Amino acid sequence: MFSLIIPVYNEEGLIGELAARSIKAVESFTTHYEILFINDGSTDSTLEKLIEVRKHHSGIKIIDLSKNFGHQAAFTAGLELAMGNYVAMMDGDLQDPPELLSEMYRMIKDEGYDIVSGKRKGRKGTRLRLATNLFHIFFKKIAGIDDMENSGNFSIMNRAAVNALVQMKESIRYLPGMRSYIGFRQGYIEYIRDDRMGGEPKMTLSKLVVLGADAIFSFSKFPIKVCLFLGTIGTIVFFFAGIYALVDKFFGLAILGWSSTVLSIYFLGSIQLIFLGVVGEYVYRIYKESQNRPIYLVKKFYDAENE
Ligand code: UDP
Ligand code: MG
Secondary structure (H helix, E strand, O other): OEEEEEEEOOOOOOHHHHHHHHHHHHHOOOOOEEEEEEEOOOOOOHHHHHHHHHHHOOOEEEEEEOOOOOHHHHHHHHHHHOOOOEEEEOOOOOOOOHHHHHHHHHHHHHOOOOEEEEEEEEEOOOOOHHHHHHHHHHHHHHHOOOOOOOEEEEEEEEHHHHHHHHHOOOOOOOHHHHHHHOOOOEEEEEEEEOOOOOOOOOOOHHHHHHHHHHHHHHHOOHHHHHHHHHHHHHHHHHHHHHHHHHHHHHOOOOOOOHHHHHHHHHHHHHHHHHHHHHHHHHHHHHHHHHHOOOOOOEEEEEOHHHO
């Protein structure tokens, strides 16, 4: 069986087209499929629209989450509940073209890959494009994961890879990073990311910044290295400043400077604040993980067994 996972959050205007294009694309290469829509706590008529589509297509299943858990949590819900031996993840705003799925399915079946990810060749003028590309370059460098290749969530995996991802229970999740972390044989397919079909982006700038921070803090020691680096520089500078002050004192030149004192207090103070912030990020993450809360909660699963 083939499973397609699509998270949706307040996408009422898109559901009709999204479902139609996805069903058509999937049916072009298999008849044995399920399309799992994860309704991530939408407050508009997204759920009603999905239920309507499901009336005509039994291959459509709906996982209705109890509230908005975020897009990575929604994908996780899909990964855990998908039954296929091949499972694809796709955004619900048609930026990832469903028509590409048949080629991805062919690659994973015929070319011996365990994971095939969509690699963005470019996308039609989005305001965050440059920032996103820079982030990927930066992340690749510091996380030491070198085959992420500008890939987002759009991907297809076989059962073994899905099981590996599902075993990773961390509550702060960055699936593109986790997907490269698990290893396996990874392939890429290049595509141009479309503009979203309609509606506003649901990943606001602040949600993207949080996602980026999650990626950096959970996949690298980079922030700690920056701390150590700055701390070391600070120590060296102040060591020589100390010698200078002593020398001044011995030769009786010391006009005890107010400015140098104040400046060094400011400097050390601010470095310490930065370090505290960074340590805080890790403590927060340890706390989050130790709470061990479920990543998502399902209100209702609309599939054949539950109706
Ligand atoms: N999404 C979600 N929960 C959220 C935010 C977004 O399920 O809290 C869904 C959204 O409906 C869309 C996909 O995740 O199908 C990607 O969102 P968006 O297009 O806003 O992200 P971007 O393309 O800007 O990264
Ligand atoms: Mg989008």
